Amino acid sequence: MTAFRETGWAKINLALHVRGRRADGYHDIETLFAFVDDGDGIEAEFADADSLSIDGDFAEGLTAGDDNLVRRVLTLLRTRYGADRVPPLAVTLTKRLPVAAGIGGGSADAAAMARLVRRHFLPELGDAGLARLVATLGADIAACVASATCLGLGTGDELSPLPxxxxxxxxxxxxxxxxxxxxxxxxxxxxxxxxxxxxxxxxxxxxxxxxxxxxxxxxxxxxxxxxxxxxxxxxxxxxxxxxxxxxxxxxxxxxxxxxxxxxxxxxxxxxxxxxxxxxxxx
Incomplete structure (x- = not known):
């Protein structure tokens, strides 16, 4: 059976300057995002219905329900592009990165799921368009889509590449x-x-x-x-x-x-x- 694989690259903030507290409860920041060449693993294969299983060193305590960001990304892309474009998938998330650790975690996994779907089912969708879609689920997810060094402004979702x-x-x-x-x-x-x-x-x-x-x-x-x-x-x-x-x-x-x-x-x-x-x- 065909298996699709992607990596949720670990994110680091080379610098993180908090500039102000916003009325909506979020914060205006200036940050330099960078990404490490290792992280969590995502594997998916065709299935009759969506499912998510979680294994790895840091799987304990994580839930695989509909509120998991990996599942939410899959649902979001299917809602946007249709079930004929984004089929049901059985997904396995291998947690190698510690949870609540300041290195992307769930955001990196969500972005990896988005890249996996894009690569195999939505090839016309570029990084910028994909980032705009998934950013609604969390500020760091947008930066994690490209997983390349960049400047993040606003809540961290206004991105500029820094080659x-x-x-x-x-x-x-x-x-x-x-x-x-x-x-x-x-x-x-x-x-x-x-x-x-x-x-x-x-x-x-x-x-x-x-x-x-x-x-x-x-x-x-x-x-x-x-x-x-x-x-x-x-x-x-x-x-x-x-x-x-x-x-x-x-x-x-x-x-x-x-x-x-x-x-x-x-x-x-x-x-x-x-x-x-x-x-x-x-």
């Missing part, structure tokens, strides 16, 4: 203390201080060094172990280490794969209970 950053291939290590952090409470606990826009300039490293994550303080209040992760990563001498999204996952960027791999090996010995993923930016 000039030339980050593809950069060795990256993701680390999470295996403690979930709820996004809503972290944004709600933001102190309301606008600390200024993203710095833009020709010097990539200066641009990233000048960035920050304005949610870090609120996330640490919910999950103090983030401090330990950042401290351990910083001691391994990456050229950048920072918390991603609303936490608790932190990332470190290195100059060479050997440096990343040595850091990963060290943490596997010193912090064997922490989750980690070594890869490269897409």
């Amino acid at each position: 000039e950053l030339r980050l593809s291939g950069t060795p990256v290590l993701l680390v999470n203390p295996r403690q979930p952090v709820a996004t809503g409470p972290v944004f709600a606990a933001w102190d309301g201080i606008d600390r200024g826009p993203l710095f833009t300039g020709a010097d990539l490293r200066a641009q990233l060094f000048a960035g920050r994550n304005d949610l870090q303080r609120a996330a640490i209040a919910q999950c103090p172990a983030i401090v330990d992760v950042l401290t351990e990563l910083g001691a391994l001498r990456p050229w950048l280490a920072r918390m991603s999204g609303s936490g608790a996952t932190c990332f470190a960027l290195f100059d060479a794969p050997a440096e990343r791999d040595a850091a990963a090996a060290h943490l596997a010995q010193s912090r064997p209970h922490w989750w980690q993923m070594a890869g490269a930016l897409r």
